[in-house]
Amino acid sequence: MASMVLAMRAVLLATSMEPSTVLLVGSHSADRSAALELLLRDLIESRGWSERLRLVVAGLGEGAGELSADGFRVLSEEGLGEPLRTCADLDRHTELLHEAETLVVATDEDAEMVVELDGAEGKQVVSLPEVLPEAAVALEDPDTDLDAYVAELRPVMSVVLSRLITAD
Secondary structure (H helix, E strand, O other): OHHHHHHHHHHHHHHOOOOEEEEEEEOOOHHHHHHHHHHHHHHHHHOOOOOOEEEEEEEOHHHOEEOOHHHHHHHHHOOOOOOOOEEEEOOOOOHHHHHOOEEEEOOHHHHHHHOOOOOOOOOEEEEHHHHOHHHHHHHHOOOOOHHHHHHHHHHHHHHHHHHHHHOO
16 A cells, blocks of 8 residues: 555656655754755655755754864765755745745654744654654764764665655
């Protein structure tokens, strides 16, 4: 049944003229926000979904701003393409929230914050700990090293992509 729903959603997205906009929102650090974006973008591109899903990344609080030099280095070495140097501040760029159909948040706490924002009404919210319970430690602990964060998320990002393409 799940594979049938996935196939039907894939057909609908394939025939859609406009890509579905997915807003990734993090609050722990700009490095983590950029890592999430790179991991998911790499997977979307490798599966041929770039024309169907448009990724946008923004942060709340510490999740916005400039990447650290170390964070940029770590993400550059991951071989996932050039990381963003800055994550937009969602408090200042609310248009990003209004344009998105789906919101992906890194923690359950982020989900609670984002659903209270003006413009979040009616949006599908995907919380990574809900979808990826096996990666919850790295997701919830802001002190997790960026290398470990990426290593823990990389093998399970296909679950996130499946959730995005099956979301109604």
